Amino acid sequence: MAAEAVGAWFLEIAETTGAMTVLLAKVLARLVPPRVDARELVKNLYKMGVRSLPIVAVTALFTGAIMVIQAATIVKRYGAEGLLGWGAGFGTLREIAPLLTALMISGRVGANNTAELGTMVVTEQLDALRVLAIDPISFLVAPRFIAIVSTLFMMTLFADALALLGAAYTGDALLGVSPTTFYNGLTSGLLNFGDVATGLVKSVVFGLVIALTSCHFGLATKGGAPGVGRAVNATVMASAAGIFVLDYLTSFALGD
Amino acid sequence: MITFAGVSKSFRPSGGGRPNHVLRDVSFRVPQGCLYGLIGPGASGKSVLLKLIVGLIKPSAGHIEVDGQDVVTSSELELQRMRLKIGMLFQNNALFDHLTVAENIAFPLRRLTTLSDDAIKLRVDERLAHVAMTGFDERMPSGLSGGQKKRIGVARATIAEASIVLYDEPAAGLDPVTSQKIFELLREEQHAAQATVVMVSSDLDRLLTVTDRVGMMYRGQLIFDGTTREAQESLEPRVKQFIHGLTEGPL
Numbered sequence: 001m002a003a004e005a006v007g008a009w010f011l012e013i014a015e016t017t018g019a020m021t022v023l024l025a026k027v028l029a030r031l032v033p034p035r036v037d038a039r040e041l042v043k044n045l046y047k048m049g050v051r052s053l054p055i056v057a058v059t060a061l062f063t064g065a066i067m068v069i070q071a072a073t074i075v076k077r078y079g080a081e082g083l084l085g086w087g088a089g090f091g092t093l094r095e096i097a098p099l100l101t102a103l104m105i106s107g108r109v110g111a112n113n114t115a116e117l118g119t120m121v122v123t124e125q126l127d128a129l130r131v132l133a134i135d136p137i138s139f140l141v142a143p144r145f146i147a148i149v150s151t152l153f154m155m156t157l158f159a160d161a162l163a164l165l166g167a168a169y170t171g172d173a174l175l176g177v178s179p180t181t182f183y184n185g186l187t188s189g190l191l192n193f194g195d196v197a198t199g200l201v202k203s204v205v206f207g208l209v210i211a212l213t214s215c216h217f218g219l220a221t222k223g224g225a226p227g228v229g230r231a232v233n234a235t236v237m238a239s240a241a242g243i244f245v246l247d248y249l250t251s252f253a254l255g256d
Numbered sequence: 257m258i259t260f261a262g263v264s265k266s267f268r269p270s271g272g273g274r275p276n277h278v279l280r281d282v283s284f285r286v287p288q289g290c291l292y293g294l295i296g297p298g299a300s301g302k303s304v305l306l307k308l309i310v311g312l313i314k315p316s317a318g319h320i321e322v323d324g325q326d327v328v329t330s331s332e333l334e335l336q337r338m339r340l341k342i343g344m345l346f347q348n349n350a351l352f353d354h355l356t357v358a359e360n361i362a363f364p365l366r367r368l369t370t371l372s373d374d375a376i377k378l379r380v381d382e383r384l385a386h387v388a389m390t391g392f393d394e395r396m397p398s399g400l401s402g403g404q405k406k407r408i409g410v411a412r413a414t415i416a417e418a419s420i421v422l423y424d425e426p427a428a429g430l431d432p433v434t435s436q437k438i439f440e441l442l443r444e445e446q447h448a449a450q451a452t453v454v455m456v457s458s459d460l461d462r463l464l465t466v467t468d469r470v471g472m473m474y475r476g477q478l479i480f481d482g483t484t485r486e487a488q489e490s491l492e493p494r495v496k497q498f499i500h501g502l503t504e505g506p507l
Binding site: 119123124130133134135 | 307310332336337339340342343344347348350351352353363364367368
């Protein structure tokens with residue numbers, strides 16, 4: 001009985017992974033040469049990107065501040081004020097900004113994307129597109145895919161800057177470390193472009209995870225409104241798990 | 257012309273178990289320019305049959321041809337080309353939630369033709385007037401009643417003047433007057449365009465006033481295929497009971 005359950009679970013994982021791979025191949029096939037609906041792309045970039053700015057800004061500012069609060073005791077004890085900029089920058093750029101931004105975008109954009117696609121599936125809107133001789137991958141999926149990956153990349157850059165800003169001003173307020181000292185620590189040479197690039201590579205990987213899971217579970221929705229709820233739940237779970245697993249693997253691969 | 261030859265369709269439940277046989281060995285032909293009414297009790301396979309015609313699903317067995325094109329073996333690209341000449345109204349209307357009423361109706365023209373914005377607007381206004389929905393162009397589908405959505409669905413299905421049109425319950429949720437108007441409109445347009453039409457409807461009184469031929473589905477089988485008059489005069493017990501709405505009988 002237990003072996004049967006494990007077997008069924010394994011088959012389900014294999015089936016989902018296979019379906020996501022096929023979906024990724026279909027999307028990539030629409031990119032060269034480009035066969036993506038430009039209006040949908042712009043609309044999704046606005047909806048997913050621009051409208052995510054406030055929540056990402058709040059998250060990033062407070063994340064930077066929290067990092068300084070956590071480091072405050074050690075910095076004071078050892079008088080390591082000069083290293084505050086480096087410490088905050090190292091953690092933010094390589095790990096915290098891409099990870100937290102991905103989790104925020106997964107919750108806001110990924111879940112919403114699945115709900116929208118799932119609703120379109122159960123109300124036959126996707127079938128209606130096909131009957132109108134319009135390829136749903138070019139019209140609906142590829143623009144969302146590009147928008148999610150681009151959004152996460154841009155939001156990570158934005159979050160990097162704001163988190164460091166939050167850290168710098170919290171350092172000043174709590175520890176008396178001036179923004180200039182913080183900046184000097186940040187640019188002292190202990191950090192380099194590789195640290196920024198690591199975070200940005202992660203943001204692209206996380207963007208692919210969110211785009212793939214949200215589009216796959218949306219398109220695979222069955223069973224009316226309850227099915228849409230199940231699909232959203234599956235997206236949130238799979239995205240979060242995928243982000244952490246791939247964060248580990250990417251950190252491992254890019255670690256120096 | 258639409259041809260079905262020995263078409264069967266089964267769905268396998270996702271959790272396993274015995275397959276659900278939705279269509280069994282269905283064969284019939286809808287001649288060019290014919291308005292074909294498809295009738296039968298609920299869950300007898302009518303909507304599945306419409307989706308098979310347009311290639312949205314593939315049959316488990318059998319052969320389907322639309323204007324000489326083999327739907328079963330066609331690639332997705334070939335099916336896309338075939339669908340350029342097909343209009344379809346879905347049972348749930350399938351209006352695009354994120355588009356206004358006018359954008360929904362204009363959608364096929366915007367995507368598939370090179371008509372100017374003014375020409376498209378004229379066509380949209382004319383369609384809206386036909387389905388008695390003038391003034392609703394800027395409304396969103398979520399703000400419409402079921403009957404209003406149905407009328408917008410009809411307007412979208414007919415705007416491109418397709419040579420083959422499939423209607424799944426075009427009058428469901430409409431009041432008797434609007435329902436009669438819709439059937440007359442669909443008949444007029446079918447006559448004008450000499451389109452081949454397959455229409456599924458539970459409103460038999462009105463449906464049988466516009467059809468040339470009728471097919472009756474029962475438990476996945478086509479148990480009757482003939483002219484409208486033959487259907488009305490049929491002595492086949494199930495056809496007779498269904499068409500005349502008798503409570504006594506084999507159904």
